[in-house]
Amino acid sequence: MGIDSTLVSEHPFALDGKGGTARLVVRHHRLPNGLELLLVRDPIAPIFAYQTWFRVGSRHERDGITGIAHLFEHLMFNQTESHPPGEFDRLIEMAGGDTNAATWADWTYYRDNLPASELRLAVELESDRMAHLVLGDKQVESEREVVANERRFRVEDDVDGFLSEEMFRIAFTVHPYHWPTIGWMRDIQAITIDDCRQFYRTYYAPNNATVVLVGDFDEAAALDLIGQHYGKIPSSQIPPDRAPAEPEQTAERRAVYRKPVMSDKLRMAWKAPPVTDPDHVRLEVLSEILFGGNSSRLQRKLVSDGEIAASVSAAATPFRDVGLYEIGLSLQRGKASAEAEAVIVEELERLKREPPSMEELVVAQTRLETRFVRDLRPSGGKAEGLGHFHTTFGDYRALFRLYDGYRSVTADEISAVAARVFDDRRRTVIIAEPDPDAAPDELDDDEDTVVDGLTGDEPTEVA
Amino acid sequence: MRVVVEENHDLPLVRVQLALPSGAADDPVADDGLTNFATELMARGAGGKTRAELDRAFDALGTGLDPVTDLDGTYFEVTVLRDKLEAALTLLSDVVLRPDFVSSEADKLRREIAAQLDELRDDDGQLVRRFFTRQLYGAHPYGRTIIGTEKTLPRLDGARAKAWHARQVTNSGLLVGFAGDVAANEAQALAERAFGALPTGDAGMHRYPDPPTRRGLRLTIVDKPERTQSQILWGQPAPQWGTPDFFALQVATCAYGGTFTARLMNEVRSKRGFSYGASARLGQGRGRKALVAHIFPSLEQTPEALALVLELHREWVEGGITEDELAFARGYLARSFAFTMATPEDRLELAIGCAVAGLPVDHATRFTERISAVTLDDTRRAMKAWLTPRDLEVCIVSTADALIPRLRNAGLLDGVDLVVVPYTD
Numbered sequence: 001m002g003i004d005s006t007l008v009s010e011h012p013f014a015l016d017g018k019g020g021t022a023r024l025v026v027r028h029h030r031l032p033n034g035l036e037l038l039l040v041r042d043p044i045a046p047i048f049a050y051q052t053w054f055r056v057g058s059r060h061e062r063d064g065i066t067g068i069a070h071l072f073e074h075l076m077f078n079q080t081e082s083h084p085p086g087e088f089d090r091l092i093e094m095a096g097g098d099t100n101a102a103t104w105a106d107w108t109y110y111r112d113n114l115p116a117s118e119l120r121l122a123v124e125l126e127s128d129r130m131a132h133l134v135l136g137d138k139q140v141e142s143e144r145e146v147v148a149n150e151r152r153f154r155v156e157d158d159v160d161g162f163l164s165e166e167m168f169r170i171a172f173t174v175h176p177y178h179w180p181t182i183g184w185m186r187d188i189q190a191i192t193i194d195d196c197r198q199f200y201r202t203y204y205a206p207n208n209a210t211v212v213l214v215g216d217f218d219e220a221a222a223l224d225l226i227g228q229h230y231g232k233i234p235s236s237q238i239p240p241d242r243a244p245a246e247p248e249q250t251a252e253r254r255a256v257y258r259k260p261v262m263s264d265k266l267r268m269a270w271k272a273p274p275v276t277d278p279d280h281v282r283l284e285v286l287s288e289i290l291f292g293g294n295s296s297r298l299q300r301k302l303v304s305d306g307e308i309a310a311s312v313s314a315a316a317t318p319f320r321d322v323g324l325y326e327i328g329l330s331l332q333r334g335k336a337s338a339e340a341e342a343v344i345v346e347e348l349e350r351l352k353r354e355p356p357s358m359e360e361l362v363v364a365q366t367r368l369e370t371r372f373v374r375d376l377r378p379s380g381g382k383a384e385g386l387g388h389f390h391t392t393f394g395d396y397r398a399l400f401r402l403y404d405g406y407r408s409v410t411a412d413e414i415s416a417v418a419a420r421v422f423d424d425r426r427r428t429v430i431i432a433e434p435d436p437d438a439a440p441d442e443l444d445d446d447e448d449t450v451v452d453g454l455t456g457d458e459p460t461e462v463a
Numbered sequence: 464m465r466v467v468v469e470e471n472h473d474l475p476l477v478r479v480q481l482a483l484p485s486g487a488a489d490d491p492v493a494d495d496g497l498t499n500f501a502t503e504l505m506a507r508g509a510g511g512k513t514r515a516e517l518d519r520a521f522d523a524l525g526t527g528l529d530p531v532t533d534l535d536g537t538y539f540e541v542t543v544l545r546d547k548l549e550a551a552l553t554l555l556s557d558v559v560l561r562p563d564f565v566s567s568e569a570d571k572l573r574r575e576i577a578a579q580l581d582e583l584r585d586d587d588g589q590l591v592r593r594f595f596t597r598q599l600y601g602a603h604p605y606g607r608t609i610i611g612t613e614k615t616l617p618r619l620d621g622a623r624a625k626a627w628h629a630r631q632v633t634n635s636g637l638l639v640g641f642a643g644d645v646a647a648n649e650a651q652a653l654a655e656r657a658f659g660a661l662p663t664g665d666a667g668m669h670r671y672p673d674p675p676t677r678r679g680l681r682l683t684i685v686d687k688p689e690r691t692q693s694q695i696l697w698g699q700p701a702p703q704w705g706t707p708d709f710f711a712l713q714v715a716t717c718a719y720g721g722t723f724t725a726r727l728m729n730e731v732r733s734k735r736g737f738s739y740g741a742s743a744r745l746g747q748g749r750g751r752k753a754l755v756a757h758i759f760p761s762l763e764q765t766p767e768a769l770a771l772v773l774e775l776h777r778e779w780v781e782g783g784i785t786e787d788e789l790a791f792a793r794g795y796l797a798r799s800f801a802f803t804m805a806t807p808e809d810r811l812e813l814a815i816g817c818a819v820a821g822l823p824v825d826h827a828t829r830f831t832e833r834i835s836a837v838t839l840d841d842t843r844r845a846m847k848a849w850l851t852p853r854d855l856e857v858c859i860v861s862t863a864d865a866l867i868p869r870l871r872n873a874g875l876l877d878g879v880d881l882v883v884v885p886y887t888d
Contacts, residue, residue: 024473044473045805086733089723094791096798099723115801145736149692153739153759156691159585260688262581262887293522295515304514307571310578330585332578363522366544370525373476374542377806 003231005029005037005223011397013040013382026386026396029223033235034207037226038386038396040214042379046116048215049379052126053109053387056203058181059243059320065195067147067183070103072199074143076110077101081132085139088125095121103181106320107391113380116216120225126211127229130204135196144188151182159259160328163267163430170253171269171324171428175246205236210390214383246271246322253428258435263310265330265432266337268344270421272325275318276393281405282417283316283325288364289356289414290314290347291327295363301343308335308343320392324428325421337431351418355411368406464634464658467814468650469642469807477548477643478808481539481559481658484638484667484819485631488534488604488750494618496576496611498631501624502530502537503572508565510557517554524551528558534605535749536667536819537631545644549653556657559637562628564621573616580613584886587687587759587860591694594685594884595858599698599753604671633664640815642807668821671750674700680773680855682870682879686863687886693765693861697776698755702849704747705822711845712745712754714837717796718788719743719779720756726788730775731758737768749820754850762865766873769857777852783843797831860886 006029013024029037058069077099079085092099097114112122155161165180172178182188211230213222249271259265273279290298291314302309309329317323329340356364375381390396490497506528507514521528524547531538539558543551583589593608600606611619639658641650677699702708720727720743731741738758746752756776760768784792804810804827817826859866863883870876 044471045801047801047805086724086729093722093724093795093799096795096801098799098802113802115798142733142736146732146739149736149759149761150739152692152761157587261585263578265585293527294518295522300515300518303575304518304571307574310575310582330578330582332574333581359523363519363525366525366547367522370476370542370544373474373544377474377476377808379805 003031003227005031005227008036009397011400014400027219028396031206031227031231033231033233034205035230035233036210036390037223038210038212038390039219039222040382040386041217041219042214042382043216044379046216047379048114048116048119048122048213048217049383050112050114050119050122050126051109051212051380051383051387052130053107053210053212053391054203055106055208055238055391056108057104057106058179058183059105059176059241060203061176061179061183063179064187065191066179066187067181068187068191068195068199069108070182071140071143071147071188071191072196073101073103073108073110074147075135075139075196076129076133078139078143079134080128081134082128083125088129091121091125105177105181107388109387109391111380111383119217119222123225123229127226127233130206130209130230131233133200133204135193135200137193140191140193140196144191147182147188148185151185151188154182155180159261159265159432162257162259163265163328163432166255166257167267167269167324167326167428167430170255170430171249171271172246174244175321176243177246177319177321177323202236202239205238206230206233207235208238210387212383212387212390214386215379243321249426251425255429256431256433259432261432261434263331263333263434264335264337265328266340267326267328267430268341269324269326269428270423271426272316272323272421274321274323276320279417279420280316280318281402282409282413283421284368285361285364285406285409286351286414286417287314287316287325288367289360290351292364292367297347298344301347302329302340306343307332308340318388318392337433341429348418348422352415352422355415358411361409361411361414365406365409369403372403372406464637464639464654464661465818466651466654467638467640467811467818468645468647469640469810469814470645470647471642471807472644475545475644476542477545477641477645478540478542478811479548479551479555480640480642480811480815481555482638482640482815482819483537483631484535484636484749484821485665485669486533486535486537487607487609488671489631489667489669490607492602493615494623495607495615496609497619497623497627498537499532499610500572500576500619501627502532502539504564504569504621504624505558505562505628506530506539507568507572508563510561511563512557514565514568517558520554521551524554526551528555532609534607534609538815548645552653552657559632559658560660564625564628566621569619569621569624573619576610576616577613579610587690587694590685590687590886591696591858591860594683594860595696595698595755595856598681598683598858598882599700599856600674603674605674605748605750605752630665631667632661634658634661635663635665636667637661638815638818640811642811668749674751674753676700676854677856678854680853680857680879681882682876683856683858683882683884684863684866685858685860685886686883687860688862690762690860690862690865692759692761693859693866694757694759695765695769695772695857695859696755696757697772697855697857698753699850699855700751701745701754702845703751704749704820705826707841708845708848709745710833711837711841712849714789714792714796714834715779715784715842715846716743716745716754717792718784721792722795726775726779727756727758727772731768731772735768735771737764737771741772747816747820762861763869765859765861765866766869766875769870769875770873773855776855780846780850780852783839783846786839789837789839789842793834793837796834800830
């Protein structure tokens, strides 16, 4: 017998003015233990996407156990009281499905894509590991080495991963965005079994999660199944989020590294508003004007016309707290990062003084809208959009407001947000310069790194 | 010209994909990179519009045009909101029918590709694939690099690109695909209007010779400083996609390294934690591609991990797969096929991929039936016919002076043809 859920709200899965998906409806339910459910019946194909979003990420860690949220994501695939190691994956694959997970600063989510006939399997497996995970030394040790190898792959041997990690380490001094989601290597090696058990008991509870189900399923049957399997899992006392506020940055921070790269790599970032702030969507439109398509201002000045950079990209972090607006470039051989910096700063200053043209604004809005609709095509895309917005904003309907938000941004608002964000004092610059002859034992921190204005207390971790 | 339509009106979105069954494998050795160069240049000035004007026009439609070249084909793709479809086709028509091959843009493109070669060297995953392919195929058409090399790049110019266009971009070979919010009859008419004026000519679909076979194990170390881990690929040429032996090997390869619970993942990652990823895949194309397996262990664990996977490979080839593995792999491949056809865009991609590879139109509809019919004997026969565990091509991106003594101490270089090349080669 299932446990009844309460219908909290429903909303058409419609994009105003486009209407194509109006036949789809999002229904938001809640179980008595606090588990939230977002259901969208979308029989486009005989499959479904089943995602579980937990409101826990690297922001909930502390120094000494950085990386535990991500390590835990690995452990969730290992063993439960009723399923031996590896059986979770095995059962999903035998059904023809695939499964994976992702961890970031503010959330962790688990996803299963399965044929329509396999809803019971997804509900059984996901509810089982929410409540009955087995955490022993054997499980933790086997995943610890895998995660250490993942870190070597993503950071130590990947110059872009390294620069990204350094950017956040230097730009944030107090807030948990300071450390990478994968964790410092020394912490990955040091996390204990007790740390893991405590983390599980604290954060893996129904009242800290949202299940999102999109695809070909019967809604009443799905609710009944979910009620049966999750209804008796006890809720937990989720501790208040105590992430310390990052102090105002008052001076530019800058670091230079020598790496085995063929040309300079440059990253520039400014503190940027949280994703829930109205300025975030303005910054997205601004970013599209500067870096979006091939005709955008800085694609032309840096890549196609200027031939300073081989590639350039930019984005604002979709974080709950103040994050970064980050620009990344690979320079053409022989070009200095200072030249690219000057071009970027000049364009940002111009945008503060002069609003973009109406043509630029409309192009940026059209590109963002097209990408938005395209990303929602697959069931998994719809589930990811709903899960992310419900977890980060606390309301899935923010997804639909975003679509309308792009069109409502004005040219004057673009200039105003540029003036608020692109303040030199809130800038961090990270550069990798070519050093093809360097070998690991020939370098030390003094030779390898120059850091100006760095106020953080982390030792510089370079080669 | 053939038109493929996957109609679906759920979202106000249409993807248009043009494909020509002529890719980098058709490039002459001396002009390695020509197809990529020519197609990129087509999008940098056409129908009297400059590159900047074309970029602005595509951006205004909410899309961008980034031509893609692979070994077998060339692709132009845009995704637009429904009300921008006709305008997007007009622009695409200019690019495909009326490219201007502007000399100054050709000069600039050469410099951009040189910069792409530099960027490629910063990515160990791309580096190991490039060197592995070079070693495995040599001068065979599938040994082409797609974007070219520093040696061939100076030869690529507007005149060669123009000649390529006249030869390869024809009505005979063109595939025009639509997925999304457009009716089939409307799509057909739009395609005729946009591309019907292309001349007839070579339909592409060239067949390629068998790849070279080698005897013994060759180990190529791509030497790059400061590596903390090794990117390792190993493999050998496989049978033709779509043949009975391919289906049989696809099942066997799935059991070996095709899923998260397959042998490689289980032994390398789950039991030993040697590598974050461990996988094996059979390449699919118009010609014979390769069985390729991949791990990336730490530098310190590379000898142990390499010895392990070479032994696993030998056991798999010589011992075959078990009944349980057969049942699992057949079931997984058959049931998961639904995900390759889940959206209109997925179905279009599959249809175009099959067409460019020269597979019959029923390939997709009969895939599940064919996979389900594979027997244990089929897998053993196919493995015996195509795989020899001692004749492997192995390629590693790592730091040579740190890795080679470790491999030597582990006895892994005995009887091995060792090649060391700088990563900047």
